[in-house]
Amino acid sequence: MVYQTHLSLIAESAAKFASRPVFRVPELSANGEVDDWKIITYSQFASDVETYAKYWSRTLAGDSLPARSVVGLWLGGLTYRDAVHIYSVARAGYIPQLFSLRLPNPDVIFELLAKGNAKALIADASFEPILVNAPLSVHIASDVCVEDVLSVSLPPLVEATNGDDVVMVFHTSGSTSGSPKLVPCSFKWLDAMIAKAYHVGKPRNNLEQDCTVWMGSMSHIGQTCMLLGSLQHGSCTIQPTKIAFSSDELIDMITRCRLNRLNQFATFLAMHLRNSKQDTKLLNFLTGLDEVLYSGLALPREEEDWAYNNGIHLKNLFGSTECGAMMLSVGEQGDDARYLKPINGTSYGFFPIAPETQNINARLLELVILSESGDCPDPSLRAADGHFHTGDLFIEAAPGCYVSRGRDDDWIKSENSLRCDTKAIEDNVRATCGDLISECIVVGNGRPSPALFVEAKDDTSEEKLKKLILRRTRHFHSRRYLHERITSPEFIFVVPKNTLPRTATKGNIRRRAVEEAFREKLDAVYGMSF
Template sequence: MIKTHLTVLEDVASKSARSAAFRIPELDTSSNRVKSWTTITYEEFYRDVETFAKYWTQILGSNNIPQRSIIGVWLSGFLYTDVLHIYGLSRAGYVPQLFSIRLPNPIVIYELMRRAGASALVHDPSFSNILGDSPYFTHAAEDVRRLDLQHLRLRSLPDVTSEDLAFVFHTSGSTSGSPKLVRANYRWLSSALEKSHHLCYPCSPQRQDVTVFMGSMCHIAQNFMFLGTLQHGACTVQPTVLKYSPEELKDMVTRCGLNRLNQFASFLGNQLRASRQDSRLLSMLISLDDVVYSGLPLPREEEQYAYKHGIKIRNLFGSTEVGAMLLSGGCERNLSLVAPLPGTSYRFVPTASKSEQNQSAHRSNAELFELVILSESPDCPDVSLRHADGHFHTGDLFQEVMSGFYLYRGRDDDWIKSENSLRCDTKAIEDNARAMCGTLIAECVVVGTGRPSPVMFIEPGLEMNQDKLKKDIFRKIRLFHSRRYLHEQIVSPDMIVVVAKSTLPRTATKGNIRRQAVEEMFRLQIDDIFARVR
């Protein structure tokens, strides 16, 4: 029998029925602050999953949608009930195709469903008013825990092989206006269970670990981390918002017993900076058994601050296509270096030949290696995502600082990662702006690493009023951006910055605009833009 998220849940629910599986916030309506944290046990969680499975069996079955059909799931992914819908659909025998709530355009959802061969769409109730002309059967994802479904029979799960689909994810950045499908089969899921088991191994056998949502269950990061939490019977706290405040973090430690913190680097950096003026917060961060960050490199200053104060920090490197790949903590001489997780088969391939390395004027560029996931690695993604050689080329570059230990050195393409660690295709935005705006733009570059959304810097092609120029450009690119993830959208003319010709820093040889140099050169101006829109 294949080990899956469902077999793990059944096993944990039988062994640790009364243990807490979730802590859910109850808000005070007058202050909007957490009044209390409700406990959901593993017994309740397992029962709720079966209730939701019965519900979806009835709804989808009555519409002649057979088991093993792909069902689109368009939810926030931040709520306990979202977990129930995802796991409930799996238990009903369907294959969830998970959409981020950050995809705001239903046309893109329909296109992705068509490409995946999906049969229906389960959606957040707030989307009902924009799905009236859907070409698919749609149904709102309501909380059905209070419904009496005892009379309904729960069907047996259909037999599957390791090559059958378990989930369909999507890359967090858009390519050609649309994310890529990431088909995850049961072989991949088995590998994810093994890797997450290692990553989330209990800190102490004497007590239950308590961790926290790091993102949406509709994205691979939280979905993957929850597999590890689940296997070890740990408890997951649902915060009020993803970017929760230092005060809420302290509350989760005090009242929920949080001892393992998982956060994207941008959000963890906020906690570390706040702890410089908050000794109680610093003390709590030091007391945590494990602090894992992912998505983006943590600024060196923040990393060193954490190490200096004894915060038990680890860097987890991963992607939507593969899940977690590399983890720090195994090299005592340099705690920021990462190495492959056990049970994987990777190769670090030099990006330049020996002769090219010897001729390079920049030593930092001479010893870079691309991370390649070999076809025999159990976490190698679907063949549709692999290179012609049969392997998956990540495009992520590393420097081997010590034998077997690597330092991340960025990507070989034109992607940046936003504040919530989702990827943004800057080249597609730049190409669209050039195509749509013609003579209005002489040159442009998109920046925004670690920011909520991108900012576009342009050198004008015509002499005209800057405000009018920005509004004209925004009007011409608006349709393109309406189809993209929220973290990829130029959301207003304020996100367009006009600078004088030849202002943007360029490379000496080819004259290409240096994206990172633009980020540094205009950092204060970018800070001011986002300070105004918050």
């Protein structure tokens, strides 16, 4: 069997859609405004990947790296050049191990590179000063000119026939035991991603080219999957000035780049929906889009209702790093608009977590990716039964239709949909500050970073207690992603003992109840109203 890959997609799309725009890239004026959106065609993208692949083939051969060696890429993943670097390293015959700038600790990067058996690291120029003593060869990602590699030749693109071979390595977006987990991705898995991305990216109007916008970092699975869908349909992807782009920039992309499908993480989309309540022009632009797809988190119910009630073509995509896109919402209006169905071609199970104690009409079901499903992740991530247990809980609202009911573990998701292990933070606080606090809880679902609530054990002043907690937990947080860190006293809230809401039976602190009870204080600290 021959498997589809990201490289075969580039070759096929460049042949089929050669002159079409594949990317629109902002060209900024001196004051930071977008002067124009530069067009990059499919043929140019394919050519740039080949040019950069020649450069990396020559450069990494200088390190005596054999083909299919793992090469780390520590990039923002938010620019066209980043995408070219990622694809070109693969085209040069190596296996990219991808890190985003949201994991800024080099010690953790080096540990993960060692776990992935990586032989070299390609890094963003901003990291050059902290990589002088790296334990492996380091190269800086920079621009490459065609003239610099005219004498370099690349072998023909080889068909992928061994489905178990690893083609790339991602990492979970949250840290477990102080470090993210490796997510090795095989050719079989990637082929399944491409098949699912076809359904996600299918145009509503075949008479015009679809145009969407960068959803997140190419160093993570979300935007990787979205681009796989766009390439298959000859669609265009706009590189915004930043992922949390303003409503004015959204309107500019609609008017000047003909954006017709908006893909965003829920937190960022919610901002546009809130703005549209006071801006009729923005609302009209949103209702005119063919699709408004959100992912990563649930939309706040108020914004979700506003979108449905005003004719915005809302679509919910449910996914994860380990499995990519998994489920899509069924409709656009009415109750079924909130129902999710597995994407065609997958093989999933929905298993009761406690069947003997639940009402059959509202029992909680765990989503399990069965081993026979092409998108079932690497065996190292599966449970003893051979399947991948997501930990995501649902109820079956209609036959084959599901509604999310959160997770059965201790994770929350940040505003850009990256996961944060709250239990690990809480355990560290209890271990290092047990003489200072009687209990603690971490909150911050949908926020840029977490916040810590502690119940003080004695009458230590609030300011002193916060400083002590920060000092004792500093090393722990230095190893975590930026979106998992608590590094400022502003994000530590001290309350009297037994103040935090608890369950009636076991007395466990209720995370969601804490978020609701202290919402105003949290809004004030984060400088937003969510």
